[in-house]
Amino acid sequence: MAARAWQSLNFIQVFDVLREQTVCRMAVTEADGQPWCVPMEYQMEVAGREVIFHVGSRGEGRLAEAVETNYAVCLEVERPGCGWLDTVIITGRVAAIISVESGGAVLLIHAEEISGRRYFTPDG
Template identity: 35%
Template sequence: MSSMCYQTLSFVECLEILRQAKAVRAAFFDGHAPYVVPMGFEWFVNGMQPVVCLMMPKEGRKAEALSVCTQVCLEFEAPDAAAIQVVLAEGKAVPLHEEDGAMVYAIPVETMSGRRYFLPDD
């Protein structure tokens, strides 16, 4: 297996990945096991802090996991022909409001890092 080289992304480059991403993989923990699920999202910047918003049913596995642990890990990926661009972000989910029978959670990003992995020339 070939090794991949990578480049660390700046804060601004990480925000660009969030802008380009079509979905997020959200990782929850229910006290027993991690649970990762792709989701749609919206985001904005409050001062210098990105805030990611997720909408989910008020009941179900994600809601149960958030009742145990509000810490969420998010993975964003942006398309690129020559590289894989990934941003990981973490924060605590805070209920924002109810919409169409679902809950909208805001996740103020506490930590964020990104990498651009270059595909090997095999």
């Protein structure tokens, strides 16, 4: 398989992707070392130089168990275009787990590193 051409996204492009999208893929590592990835809805909060992601969760199950033993997470957000795909990767830590009245929880994830790339399709 041939490598796709790509270019780095600048700060503004990265935050455009994060503002426009509402779904991410969240990757965690379970206690036995098994990686696991699940689609999640998110909201982003910017407080000064800090970026915090609010990610909804049922508050139980594999995800809840994984973040209890390992707070490190990775989020991936995509924005498709005509002939390209923007991808933003966020690495960070779960800073808090907040229970909500309706059941479930909200994970507060403090971003430690955010980067983005635009991948071009072979025809694009």
